Amino acid sequence: MTGGTSGADPAALVELAERLARRAGRLLIAAGRRRDDREALADSARHKSSATDLGTEADRASERLIVEGLRRARPDDAVLGEESGEHAGSSGLTWIIDPIDGTTNFVYGFGCWAVSIGVADCAGPLAGAVYDPLRDEMFTAARHHGARLGDRVLGSLVAPPLAESLIGTGFSYAKEDRRGQARLLPVVLPRVRDIRRTGAASLDLCYVAAGRLNGYYEAGLHPWDRAAGLLVATEAGADHRDVDGIEPRRSTLVVAPPGLLDELLALLLEAAAGF
Numbered sequence: 428m429t430g431g432t433s434g435a436d437p438a439a440l441v442e443l444a445e446r447l448a449r450r451a452g453r454l455l456i457a458a459g460r461r462r463d464d465r466e467a468l469a470d471s472a473r474h475k476s477s478a479t480d481l482g483t484e485a486d487r488a489s490e491r492l493i494v495e496g497l498r499r500a501r502p503d504d505a506v507l508g509e510e511s512g513e514h515a516g517s518s519g520l521t522w523i524i525d526p527i528d529g530t531t532n533f534v535y536g537f538g539c540w541a542v543s544i545g546v547a548d549c550a551g552p553l554a555g556a557v558y559d560p561l562r563d564e565m566f567t568a569a570r571h572h573g574a575r576l577g578d579r580v581l582g583s584l585v586a587p588p589l590a591e592s593l594i595g596t597g598f599s600y601a602k603e604d605r606r607g608q609a610r611l612l613p614v615v616l617p618r619v620r621d622i623r624r625t626g627a628a629s630l631d632l633c634y635v636a637a638g639r640l641n642g643y644y645e646a647g648l649h650p651w652d653r654a655a656g657l658l659v660a661t662e663a664g665a666d667h668r669d670v671d672g673i674e675p676r677r678s679t680l681v682v683a684p685p686g687l688l689d690e691l692l693a694l695l696l697e698a699a700a701g702f
Contacts, residue, residue: 437569444556452560489526523654529627545654555655574662586686592641614698632656636663642683
């Protein structure tokens with residue numbers, strides 16, 4: 428692989444993201460085993476953006492591990508972490524970290540969460556890794572160099588008819604936003620094969636790349652929710668748009684293979700126009 432606009436080697440960036448994601452995943456698996464009682468893990472949680480948005484000590488420990496590893500390997504890079512905020516850098520690269528994507532799932536012992544580590548330069552996402560420790564699945568991508576699940580190259584996405592499409596989505600933790608999201612479903616659900624909500628945006632995006640979902644939409648995602656996963660999806664051949672008008676005050680990310688994206692987007696806008 429040749430370097431991005433920063434001159435960095437994307438292959439080396441992917442390797443670093445993958446190595447740190449695996450280390451963080453091992454830490455989180457161990458943390459979960461130490462807390463066999465789900466109630467004890469929930470008691471250790473703190474609220475983040477709302478009463479339904481949970482953070483844990485494991486979240487913060489995972490991010491510390493990743494940030495310390497980045498500081499040792501690439502001290503001049505900037506870092507944006509969900510838990511610790513932004514740390515300035517001078518290299519032109521910014522690492523974007525979600526130490527547990529799907530924290531609520533982690534707290535409840537619901538087996539769908541991941542570690543997401545992406546890196547961007549002035550041209551956008553450059554490299555990244557999304558690691559599912561429970562399944563030992565590592566999704567990686569580098570700009571213009573494709574996406575992988577482990578050693579398997581991802582791509583050649585099929586665009587089925589909308590009515591035969593399995594679509595992923597996610598819901599806000601804020602009650603007022605959830606009401607609007609729920610209003611879309613009576614229009615969308617009868618027009619697709621079914622809807623899935625995993626609770627981990629990074630995995631939803633990687634599942635589009637792997638063909639496990641045919642499309643995905645969600646409003647109000649933060650940079651750490653999408654930095655690595657969206658690169659995996661687009662490098663596997665998916666298209667995406669950030670669209671206003673589906674939800675008030677917030678942009679909605681819509682992702683699907685070419686040939687399905689426009690139809691899915693039109694359905695979402697139709698559903699939003701009804702209220």
